[in-house]
Amino acid sequence: MEINFTHKQSAHCENGVVSNLMRFNGFEVSEPMVFGIGSGLLFSYLPFLKVNHAPVVTYRAMPGTIFNRFAKRTGVKIKREKFSTAQKAKARLDENLEKNNPVGLQVGVYNLLYFPEEYRFHFNAHNMVVYGKKEGRYLISDPVMEEVTSLSEKELEKVRFAKGAFAPKGHMYYPIEFPDKLELKKAIVKGIKHTCKDMTAPVPIVGVKAIRKIAKLIRKWPAKKGVKTANHYLGQIVRMQEEIGTGGGGFRYIYGAFLQEASKILENDQLSTMSKEITQIGDLWRDFAVDASRIYKNRSATEDGYNKVADQLATIADKEEAFFKKLKKVV
Amino acid sequence: MYSKLSNSRNIEMKKNEVPQDKSNLESANIKEMYYAVDENGEYTTELSTGWDPKTIALDNAIKDIEERTEIAKQKVLNNTTSPIEYYMELHKMDVGILASYVGMWAWRVKRHFKPSVFKKLNKKILQKYADIFEITVEQLKDIHK
Structure with missing residues (x-):
């Protein structure tokens, strides 16, 4: 069976799944709107976690939180299920498809064969929609892909039961209750306030403080860890920032698009100015990536190079701090 | 109001500046979506074939695993x-x-x-x-x- 589902590509998987599922249920919400209301923007350094043998930084909220916050703030109710066995997970998925209900799935990327080899890491927080089953293959709407695709039963089971950090355990989710009318105004203000609070939090590993922390670490890495490791770490930061799904500049451009849309809905011109400012900050993140890549491209670098990119991050931290303090007052 | 960095572009990511560098995304027929502003300053999306600073980081990560x-x-x-x-x-x-x-x-x-x-x-x-x-x-x- 095939559910009449419209696939629309998005930058980020979680926003895209939410936006596409909302559209299926009769509500047109853009990807930036989902991201902004769900307070997706963040910067965080996770010192206790290593991925690919390098420290982890993230430019976005924890997996699942964007949809949860979006739903709470707009009055949508989501059902989430995890499963102890693959059989149960498959049965519940099939049941939903029979009922003409497309569902979101959390999956691991490593065994997603339609991704290029170098993108297939053990990353378990990817999201997709299953919207039908034909000739034994599940019909897949992966939001980061231009077109829909399909996976065999075995292939889908593998990605649903990937192991490691954030193991999905068959995690399936879909909205079950909707408001009569989507009230965006209050939701937007809540979303913005939350992001401002997170980004200026007095915690060393969250928000602008975390950016400063990483800047400090970068200065130390070459002497402490050696150039090879320092470059590996630096490369991972850039990858997290510019990974498929970020929309460029560590989600700062998507946030700019959100603020622009929000300025129209709230009839608040100041938000439009703020949109321009975050776009410029996004450009600074891109500049940082360019200069960082010059360092790790040759695997040989002077200490000066590391200090320079660290300076760039310190500047970004200052600008983002001023930005989010101002943004808080604008709404 | 922003200090210009050595290699800054003109301010704001423009639609026609979305990078179209060669990368292995092409082999898998994937283009990634960027958010960027058009000539009127309105946000829109544009597909990208890849961006060198990221491709180099990815290549290095693969090399590291091979090593x-x-x-x-x-x-x-x-x-x-x-x-x-x-x-x-x-x-x-x-x-x-x-x-x-x-x-x-x-x-x-x-x-x-x-x-x-x-x-x-x-x-x-x-x-x-x-x-x-x-x-x-x-x-x-x-x-x-």
Whole structure:
């Protein structure tokens, strides 16, 4: 069976799944709107976690939180299920498809064969929609892909039961209750306030403080860890920032698009100015990536190079701090 | 109001500045979506074939894994580690991820890296590893098979 589902590509998987599922249920919400209301923007350094043998930084909220916050703030109710066995997970998925209900799935990327080899890491927080089953293959709407695709039963089971950090355990989710009318105004203000609070939090590993922390670490890495490791770490930061799904500049451009849309809905011109400012900050993140890549491209670098990119991050931290303090007052 | 960095573009990511560098995305027929502003300052989206600073980082990450795999291979040949470590690196895993797949504590998996311990592993445990790496037990025992 095939559910009449419209696939629309998005930058980020979680926003895209939410936006596409909302559209299926009769509500047109853009990807930036989902991201902004769900307070997706963040910067965080996770010192206790290593991925690919390098420290982890993230430019976005924890997996699942964007949809949860979006739903709470707009009055949508989501059902989430995890499963102890693959059989149960498959049965519940099939049941939903029979009922003409497309569902979101959390999956691991490593065994997603339609991704290029170098993108297939053990990353378990990817999201997709299953919207039908034909000739034994599940019909897949992966939001980061231009077109829909399909996976065999075995292939889908593998990605649903990937192991490691954030193991999905068959995690399936879909909205079950909707408001009569989507009230965006209050939701937007809540979303913005939350992001401002997170980004200026007095915690060393969250928000602008975390950016400063990483800047400090970068200065130390070459002497402490050696150039090879320092470059590996630096490369991972850039990858997290510019990974498929970020929309460029560590989600700062998507946030700019959100603020622009929000300025129209709230009839608040100041938000439009703020949109321009975050776009410029996004450009600074891109500049940082360019200069960082010059360092790790040759695997040989002077200490000066590391200090320079660290300076760039310190500047970004200052600008983002001023930005989010101002943004808080604008709404 | 923003200090210009040495290699800054004109302010704001413009639609026509979205990078279209060569990358391996093309081989998989994937284009990634960027958000950028058009000539009127309105946000829109644009697809990108790739961006060099990221592609270089990705290539380096792959090279790093290849190096780790090669080192593990040499260690297996020198009999200083078991093939489990080699296959773990080949599958881009670390001890934590592998332990999660086999459902054992990480220290136990690490112990299985010892050639003397590996030799004594029973068929059931070997099969578990082999299944995860999608190989036969014979291949698990001998990385040349």
